[in-house]
Amino acid sequence: MQQKLNLYNTLTRKKEAFEPLHAPFVGMYVCGPTVYGEPHLGHARSAVTFDVLYRYLKYQGYKVRYVRNITDVGHLENDADEGEDKIQKRAKLEHLEPMEVVQHYTNIYHVEMEKLNVLPPDIEPRASGHIIEQIQMTQEILDNGLAYEVNGSVYFNVEAYNKNHNYGKLSGRNIEDLLGNTRTLDGQEEKRSPFDFALWKKASVTHIMRWPSPWSDGFPGWHLECSAMSRKYLGDTFDIHGGGLDLMFPHHECEIAQNQASCNHSDGPRYWVHNNMITVNGQKMGKSLGNFINLSELFSGKHDMLEQAYSPMTIRFFILQAHYRSTLDFSNEALQAARKGYTKLMNGLNVLKKLKYPEEGIAEPDQKLNEDLLKLAEDCYRGMNDDLNTARTIASLFNLLKKINSLYLGQLKIETVSRGTFDTVRNTYQELVLNVLGLEEEETGNRDEMLGMVLAFYKEAKEAKDYDKVDAIRAGLKRQGIVIKDLKTGVDWAYEE
RNA sequence: GGUAACGUGGCCGAGUGGCUAGGCUCAGCUCUGCAAAAGCUGCUACAGCGGUUCGAAUCCGCUCGUUACCUCCA
The missing domain is CATH 1.10.730 (Isoleucyl-tRNA Synthetase; Domain 1)
Structure with missing residues (x-):
């Protein structure tokens, strides 16, 4: 009855029979939310999709370690030097500590996911809790000659990397083609090439989310957290990496590059699984x-x-x-x-x-x-x-x-x-x-109203002096931990003490 | 501009070169005090035009249309 699970692997653009690296163990990493806003339907789709994958793998008898991160640092608002990160921007608006904002939306995310019957991951690491790992990975990439430092910021050198690796293998992009027609964005003067991406960003004076590093007081780049945390909890090479289709490029492409360029010397995940988007009017x-x-x-x-x-x-x-x-x-x-x-x-x-x-x-x-x-x-x-x-x-x-x-x-x-x-x-x-599928029954109806109906029948039976029925109703409710009270003012109920 | 998808019946949404998708809606029947639920039956489809094939919604080409990624995004 239970044949093999076939998964579409974005990397190979084919459905492949799923074979874990170290059966019966399965390592699965999924990009979680950036906690600077309320979770919406799109978050639900991703979470539910990978929840079902998680559940099904477990159902098939695998021992799954499911890691889903919380991004609480690092996403730049824009590419400009003075770009604030999203968490910080929101914090200023609301006059809250950045970590307060992060906690607030993380809590909401958890509550909503539970309502959707999405199982919690086995490990839910936060980017802010893995600065050391990210600094270490940056250092490795620097040591391997595939990154460079400018003014306290460290950038990944895509062109150098692409000499011996294939940047674009996941998203089907060709770097030479890309170089031909790139939009020029502001604030990229530090980068040698527009494709280079930040591993570490020096924080401006006003930037409050900052950590010390060998290069500057700053914060990790956009894509580094997933590389660092998946490696920490799942190993240099692991089974499945999931996320929304919109993360395929550049986020996941950069992850592969970082993994290869660090001391992993591996893509990291073997199966890339991407869920599609929710649309409104197309x-x-x-x-x-x-x-x-x-x-x-x-x-x-x-x-x-x-x-x-x-x-x-x-x-x-x-x-x-x-x-x-x-x-x-x-x-x-x-x-x-x-x-x-x-x-x-x-x-x-x-x-x-x-x-x-x-x-x-x-x-x-x-x-x-x-x-x-x-x-x-x-x-x-x-x-x-x-x-x-x-x-x-x-x-x-x-x-x-x-x-x-x-x-x-x-x-x-x-x-x-x-x-x-x-x-x-x-x-x-x-x-x-x-x-x-993780579908469960939802309570319908109103208990008070149901109880009211039963009490009405009780009253009727009592008026008709149908004491067998009266006793039956009393006994029935008692089994539910509820006692009927015959008051002068009418019939009422209470929890049995 | 580059790259990648998609276009299925009233709606949503699967799918394979030839065999019922399914759900919702609608109509009828069975059941029923009236209903509901459930079962049964019916309705209608593969954007357009070519090509490959004994046979294509399914493969190929072109056209039209829509979208995504290329910038943070699940």
Whole structure:
């Protein structure tokens, strides 16, 4: 049933059978958020995508170490010398300590991810906590002659690197071509070539996020943290590196260059996995375009583009119903459809809970039915194994669900299904929905209202002097830890003490 | 300008050279006090034009359209 997982590797532009370097161990690094703003739908897509990969690898029995970083330093606002970094800019606006801003948005990120049932990574390193490692890596690259220092800043020398390596191998770029038509950006006079990128930046006088280094008081460059931290926790070479498609260039390209140019002398990751973007009206949802929707807005429905609130599981299902390498277009209609589809899957879970395999009266197995059921179950895994095609898996689960419902209603005879087939069907459905896709039941309805209804029946029964029913209701509620209080003013309830 | 994708039925969204994707919507049926749920049935598709092929939505070419990356971005 469990064939090999095939993953599309951006590096080779092919689907490849996934083989860990040191089975059963798997090292996986994913670019986490830059914590200078609220998490939005795009963050959710990346997190959910790699959450499913993480869950599926674990489900297949691998021992996974999942590292997802928090970027809390280093992204320059622009390329100018006086460029402030994003964390700092926000800090000034709000008159907060940079670390306060970082903590604030990190907390929100964690809360929202938990709502989406995204498992926490095994290690969640912060760039600011790994300055020493980043300085060391910079030094290595300098020692290897592939970086140079100017005025206290250190830049990666792409052209020198490209003599013996291939800068652009990940994103399919050719450096000679690139050199021909580059936009000139301000503040690059320190760099020898426009492609060179900062490993270490000297901080201006007003820059408050700064650390001492052999070159200057400053801060690490944009791409260094992921190289340094993935190496620290996963080794010079490891299995999977994930992130949004928009990080492929230059971020991930630079990571490879840094890894090769340091003492790793290796690309680092072996499989590069990139999730595609969420779009709105066909356009990428992103900070720069200002068309993003925060997760809190989605959950509350408070946004001009939203017709209603959408629950976390609706969002998760919405994301999973598309393949991660396709763009996914946001719309209210699509989300409403996702809500219903999700509910349908949950109803299936409940049906399975109630569906018992008969202890006796087993009939002659229906060969065809058994085969059909096993094939449908297998299809569910086939989707997962084919580059984590959750859209196909969900489609297969719906097909399986039809059979499950029919068995439940007696339209298909459960006695003619073998015990083994039945267990396979049940396990497949439950495991994939709950543990792999990570969809869980959401509370619906209002408990107070439900309780109110029960109390109304209680009152009716009491007035009718139907004391058997009265006692039954009392006993039932007591099992839930609730006692009924008959007051002069009416019926009320309290928690049992 | 360079590079890379994409264009599927009312909507979303998979997919393979020939075999039902799936969800939502809509219509009908079964069931039902009325419903709902569930099951069954129906509806409609592969941007356009060529080419390869016994056969292409699926491969190739061209055209049109959309997007992404090339600057921080999940």
